[in-house]
Amino acid sequence: MAKLCVNIDHVATVRQARRTVEPDPVAAAVLAELGGASGITIHLREDRRHIQNRDLEILRQVVRTKLNLEMAGTQEMLKMALLVKPDMCTLVPERREELTTEGGLDVAMYKDQLQKYISLLGEADIKTSLFIDPDLDQVRAAHFVGAPCVEIHTGSYAEARTEREQAEQLTRISNAVRTAAKLGMQVNAGHGLNYRNVSAVAALPSVDELNIGHSVVSRAVLVGMEAAVREMSQLIRHASQQPAER
Numbered sequence: 001m002a003k004l005c006v007n008i009d010h011v012a013t014v015r016q017a018r019r020t021v022e023p024d025p026v027a028a029a030v031l032a033e034l035g036g037a038s039g040i041t042i043h044l045r046e047d048r049r050h051i052q053n054r055d056l057e058i059l060r061q062v063v064r065t066k067l068n069l070e071m072a073g074t075q076e077m078l079k080m081a082l083l084v085k086p087d088m089c090t091l092v093p094e095r096r097e098e099l100t101t102e103g104g105l106d107v108a109m110y111k112d113q114l115q116k117y118i119s120l121l122g123e124a125d126i127k128t129s130l131f132i133d134p135d136l137d138q139v140r141a142a143h144f145v146g147a148p149c150v151e152i153h154t155g156s157y158a159e160a161r162t163e164r165e166q167a168e169q170l171t172r173i174s175n176a177v178r179t180a181a182k183l184g185m186q187v188n189a190g191h192g193l194n195y196r197n198v199s200a201v202a203a204l205p206s207v208d209e210l211n212i213g214h215s216v217v218s219r220a221v222l223v224g225m226e227a228a229v230r231e232m233s234q235l236i237r238h239a240s241q242q243p244a245e246r
């Protein structure tokens with residue numbers, strides 16, 4: 001069954017809107033775990049627009065499930081990861097001007113650097129995941145550089161405007177998931193998933209973890225974090241029990 005890892009970046013976004021101390025993403029992480037989250041994900045961005053160093057450090061001590069740090073492949077972030085030791089590092093491309101992570105990594109283009117990061121993090125017992133588009137060349141490149149895990153970008157599926165386009169994107173995701181799993185990698189997925197579109201992705205066999213942020217935090221503002229996580233977990237559980245014919 002796919003596991004839910006809650007990305008709490010946008011709890012920090014609200015805090016940073018006033019440069020104050022609340023809401024605290026640490027409290028949100030505790031409540032997400034109480035609601036049944038299997039992991040907590042944060043993205044420490046170069047510009048620190050939401051999650052701060054302090055959050056990462058405290059979350060490392062407080063999170064009882066699994067801490068996944070999304071980060072750009074930079075020296076600064078590598079140093080931070082080796083110091084704080086999250087359970088997993090998801091390497092993502094990062095551009096200052098983007099609202100959120102826009103596309104997946106071009107693994108072949110940064111082959112040498114990625115190989116180096118995967119090996120340095122691995123030596124520190126940190127599993128590396130590469131965030132990639134649902135593209136078979138990227139999946140094979142991730143395997144080639146020795147990534148133990150990939151996260152398949154579900155953004156194009158989430159943004160599809162028609163049912164047909166959505167079905168096409170789901171097929172791309174399904175093929176990428178299947179290929180990555182056959183190559184022996186752990187397969188995660190995420191980006192743009194919400195209460196309406198999560199089921200089809202959660203039903204794909206071999207999807208291990210779903211990283212979901214904006215929609216869960218948005219619902220949490222209205223119904224509370226525990227309830228929002230519980231509702232999302234239920235959808236995922238239900239979908240996993242009815243595997244898709246793909």
Ligand code: PXP
Pocket residue numbers: 007009043070090092100101131151189190191192193211212213214215
């Ligand atoms: N996975 C990755 C690699 C991401 O960068 C993000 C956004 O921070 C997510 C998942 C979660 O996306 P969303 O907030 O749209 O659920």
